Amino acid sequence: MAHELSLLAHIAKIASGQSAAFPRVLLGPGDDCAAIATPRGDTLLLTVDQVIQGRHAPSPSRGWTSLNNAVDHLSRDELLNLYARKAVARSISDIAAMGGEPWCGLCSAALPADFPPDASRVLADAIHHWGQLWSCPIVGGDLAAFAPAHDGPLLISLSVIGLSHGSPVTRAGARVGDKVFVTGTIGGSLLANGLGRHLTFEPRVREGAFLRRELGPDLHAMIDVSDGLGLDASRLATASNVGIHLHAAQIPLSPGVREVAHAISDGEDYELLFCAPHAPASLGDTPITCIGEVVSGAGVALLGPGGQTLDVSKAGWEH
Numbered sequence: 001m002a003h004e005l006s007l008l009a010h011i012a013k014i015a016s017g018q019s020a021a022f023p024r025v026l027l028g029p030g031d032d033c034a035a036i037a038t039p040r041g042d043t044l045l046l047t048v049d050q051v052i053q054g055r056h057a058p059s060p061s062r063g064w065t066s067l068n069n070a071v072d073h074l075s076r077d078e079l080l081n082l083y084a085r086k087a088v089a090r091s092i093s094d095i096a097a098m099g100g101e102p103w104c105g106l107c108s109a110a111l112p113a114d115f116p117p118d119a120s121r122v123l124a125d126a127i128h129h130w131g132q133l134w135s136c137p138i139v140g141g142d143l144a145a146f147a148p149a150h151d152g153p154l155l156i157s158l159s160v161i162g163l164s165h166g167s168p169v170t171r172a173g174a175r176v177g178d179k180v181f182v183t184g185t186i187g188g189s190l191l192a193n194g195l196g197r198h199l200t201f202e203p204r205v206r207e208g209a210f211l212r213r214e215l216g217p218d219l220h221a222m223i224d225v226s227d228g229l230g231l232d233a234s235r236l237a238t239a240s241n242v243g244i245h246l247h248a249a250q251i252p253l254s255p256g257v258r259e260v261a262h263a264i265s266d267g268e269d270y271e272l273l274f275c276a277p278h279a280p281a282s283l284g285d286t287p288i289t290c291i292g293e294v295v296s297g298a299g300v301a302l303l304g305p306g307g308q309t310l311d312v313s314k315a316g317w318e319h
């Protein structure tokens with residue numbers, strides 16, 4: 001969406017009085033999740049995300065009624081499984097970005113008018129499967145089909161409720177002098193045929209919880225990289241009222257990715273970007289790399305090996 005950033009700013013503005021009117025709203029729109037206080041003192045994390053056919057996942061080349069070769073050699077049902085996986089994983093990734101634990105989810109879907117009933121069952125089974133796998137049971141939802149005269153693409157909306165053990169880790173706490181770290185590797189998540197790691201990534205729940213435990217109050221700010229390392233780093237910098245310097249040579253590129261400038265605007269990496277004075281070098285198989293530092297000022301600058309700088313605050317995908 002071309003105007004996503006200005007719309008998000010507008011929503012943040014109209015919601016800015018919420019916490020005063022409803023003290024249970026600890027955190028409204030503008031972070032990876034909202035945070036809500038319960039009367040017993042727990043903190044719930046709430047998030048919702050969509051997967052829209054043709055936008056967040058490729059369309060089957062022969063439509064949903066044909067079982068074979070939906071994309072390349074992937075069958076229709078294999079493709080539906082990837083839709084379901086991504087829908088669940090995207091929302092869980094937002095819980096991970098706050099250092100939280102997924103607790104349960106709700107799913108609603110809008111189906112194309114000619115969507116076959118057996119495909120609906122495959123989709124429902126797959127959403128249930130991925131929820132179970134990531135300890136996030138899908139406990140309800142809603143299903144509707146487009147009217148033939150007003151048909152639309154397959155659309156899955158997935159809400160997840162999480163638990164925060166202590167204060168949620170927001171985007172707003174980065175301090176000048178912090179180092180900037182990222183889990184995993186960056187770039188190349190979307191292949192030319194529409195498939196790729198953006199459909200098969202592992203949400204970094206374990207890593208988010210580990211960082212929170214390991215670093216405690218030193219974990220100052222965190223976000224998941226959904227729209228591009230440059231754009232998401234800039235969101236974190238803006239929320240924290242600081243600037244960020246990224247070092248091009250230190251950014252861990254995914255296999256086959258050559259250009260840093262391209263990688264940081266690719267998006268859909270779903271890695272965790274966080275700011276802290278220090279961090280462990282890895283968690284199991286997941287590398288953790290220092291890619292820059294927090295500085296005074298604003299925006300995100302990419303520093304090249306020759307000392308040249310590039311403003312990458314807008315390097316990402318608005319959608």
Ligand SMILES: [Mg+2]
Nearest residue numbers: 032094224226
């Ligand atoms: Mg996010």
